[in-house]
Amino acid sequence: MKFGGSSLADGSKISHVADLIKSYSKNSIVVVVSAMGEVTDRLLEASEKAERGDQEYVKKFSVYIREIHLAACKNSIRNKDLLEETSKRIEALCDELYRVLTGVSLLKELTPKSKDYILSFGERLSSIILGGALRDRGLKVKVLTGGEAGIVTDSNFGEANPLTEATFYQVKERIEALISEGIIPVITGYIAEDQYGKITTLGRGGSDLTATLIAASLKSNEVWIWTDVEGLMVADPKIIPEAKVLPKISYEEATEMVMFGAKGMHPRALEPAMVHKIPILIKNTFNPEAKGTLICDETSINKDKPVKMVALIKDVGMISLIGGSMVGARGTAAQAFTTLAKQGINIMMISQSVSESDISIVIKRDSLSKAVNALELSMLGKGIVRDISYENDVYVLAIVGAGIKYIPGVAARVLNALAKEKINVYMISAGSSSNSLSVVIKEKDGYLAVKKVYEEFNLGDI
Amino acid sequence: MRIIIFGCGIVGRSLLELLKVRKKELNISYGLAPKILGVVDSKGFAINTEGLNIDEILRIKDLGRSVGEMENYGKKGAFELEILENIEFDLLIDMTPTNIVNGEPALSLIKRAFSLKLNVITTNKGPLALAMPLLLELAKHNNVSFRFSGTVGGGTPLLDFAKKCLMGDKILAIRGILNGTTNYILTEMEKGKEFSEALREAQVKGFAEADPSLDIDGIDSASKLVILANWILGKKITLKDVKVQGIRDIRVKDLEDAKKKGKTIKLIASVNGEAKVEAETIPKDSNLAVSGSLNAVSFISQYAGEETIIGRGAGGKETASSVIRDMIEIRGLMG
Secondary structure (H helix, E strand, O other): EEOOHHHOOOHHHHHHHHHHHHHHHOOOEEEEEEEOOOOHHHHHHHHHHHOOHHHHHHHHHHHHHHOOOHHHHHHHOOOHHHHHHHHHHHHHHHHHHHHHHHHHHHHHHOOOOHHHHHHHHHHHHHHHHHHHHHOOOOOOOEEEEEHOOOEOOOOOOOOEEEHHHHHHHHHHHHHHHHHOOOEEEEEEEOOEEOOOOEEOOOOOOOHHHHHHHHHHHHHOOEEEEEEEEOOOEEEOOOOOOOOOOOEEEEHHHHHHHHOOOOOOOOHHHHHHHHHHOEEEEEEEOOOOOOEEEEEEEEHOOOOOOOOOOOEEOOOEEEEEOHHHHHOOOOOHHHHHHHHHHOOOOOEEEEEEEEEEEEEEEEHHHHHHHHHHHHHHHHHHOOOOOOOOOOOOOEEEEEEOOOHHHOOOOOOOOHHHHHHHOOOOEEEEEEOOOEEEEHHHHHHEHHHHHHHHHHOOOOOOOO | EEEEEEOOOOOHHHHHHHHHHHHHHHHHHHHHOOOEEEEEEEOOEEOOOOOOOOHHHHHHOOOOOOHHHOOEEEEEOOOOOHHHHHOOOOOOEEEEOOOOOOOOOOOHHHHHHOOOOOOEEEOOOOOOHHHHHHHHHHHHHHHOEEOOHHHHHHHHHHHHHHHOOOOOOOOEEEEOOOOOOHHHHHHHHHHHHHHHHHHHHHHHHOOOOOOEEEEEOOOHHHHHHHHHHHHHHHHOOOOHHHOOOOOOOOOOOOOOHHHOOEEEEEEEEEEEEEEEEEEEEEOOOOOOOOOOOEEEEEEEEEOOOOOOOOOOOHHHHHHHHHHHHHHHHHHHHHH
């Protein structure tokens, strides 16, 4: 079970989580925790301020961190001795954090290694408090950092990659023994260690990745991700108020949905579960009765319904490169993509007609003007690209479902539904894995398009 | 090449003997000029960054004493892994005894060596049987060479044959007799001797250990199978994934019955999807029906069909010669 920051935002929420874990304690459980609330963001901020030498901020910040964590202890641990013991450990960690931040502020230097070390305090603090709260409820607990639990990574600080075989072996060795003794391991998410014992952070996917790595090591039956939403939705409830939670989707569908901005798991975190076929259940901490969304192997997915979900990606812009001379001119696309890559701009969607006379690209809207400028400088006036145009009033309509590849006519039905409402389509692209279909439309048509697709595929009916 | 040696039992001493006797030849033919900076045994260690004298090491070992008692360079007591960080060298050779329960202390030693970017040769099956996927991953991650020819087949180059000679083909399955002791026992039982008598003989002849249970319960075969499966087939398995059965239940009568049908019983380790070690009844004229303490392994590949290698299993000299093979290979990769 992994608990996200919002589930652990304060003492009463930590209490609630501890009760929840206790209610499931007949099962063998491993608990993975994020930092409390937004603590990781605050730590990041503090480390940057410290790098600029802002010692006043470091002082104020240290007081703040100490206060929120001590308050959380007080509100989640009732036994006096336990409270005192836990508070002491929190104090000691906060002292250490203060010293580290002061060191950074004096040196005015923040290496990726020291940044990871500073960020690790978030989870180290939250795990100790939850550990105390669980002991307070009569459970046997062992609090471990990701590294102590056996997760080993390369030394790429800031976004370390797990060495999976080494991790599987070590986690199995260390955690299985605890479980067999009836102890609940409480493990810090997001942070791990390299082979020299230095603290690293996992970057994208963070704590969820910790949870799936541990599950894969132990060959767990399920991974439960406790969060503050009911699960993955069929559509944005702001557009479709009656939209429901999806009960069951495949790993591949989940990967697509996350890319389309659904609040779910990063694909990197899905990977270990997908490889070892361990189902992931997304549940709401504050409504544990609700079923949530189960992410599992495609074979157990109902394929009668081609489309599972429709989403609108709003913060996008489209660029088109046009020119008759582009026909047969080799390397035009490569040059455009290289230009964007050099600017650090990620390309979300690409299409080119067979005539080769135009290429369309979708990118994040906030990098649109930067991208257009760079493309103009590198490609215009060279006799190949005649014109570069862009649209900043477009949305991407994304349709997701594993059945798209089994059931013909999905694209036709989407286009038809849009045509009936006279909604123009500017660009269309289906992934080669065919789990999704993306369509570029005008902003003004966005909500209507979602509604029409929702109706066309009966998405209310699950 | 600067080397530190861990373990100075039969294999370790055989290696030092070979290095001494073959010194000139190894240097001229392979450019291999090993310098032993350190030797560690169970009771102490000796270190000289200028290189230890092999004769002196052998002399003190022949007296049945620890290298920790060597003059000037010896030190009694446990070797702390931290010492490795303070010596500059190229290759660590682990010839410590096999521990099949947790692989220690070799497992921690090899992990530490990798993290220090050291090449490693081991003749110890324990760490490999228990954690081979981990060790291969860490060696690759640290970009160092890791060789273990001596763990399977002793002097018979089984691993190299499959990895190099069958390169470009796809090996689908492996079947073989990987333990000399049990094969010797089964061969003698076929001649009518009882299990216990055959076992005693094997012990007298020096094939079997004082505690032969690792052999006769199939654990040794299973360990070697794990190594073959990981290295040759790329299967990420450990000892826990192998279904193991020994030869304790085999009776003389079983062998007689098999013989009447032109068959024989062998302890076969195989991996073909599932990994297992069990006594199988196979035709007398099968490639694997070798007798005595021989080992035999068949590689079944997609295009070349079945190839079988037969050879003597482990022995001090044989295993030491496989270490030299590994040293030459690592020497080649180094420059």
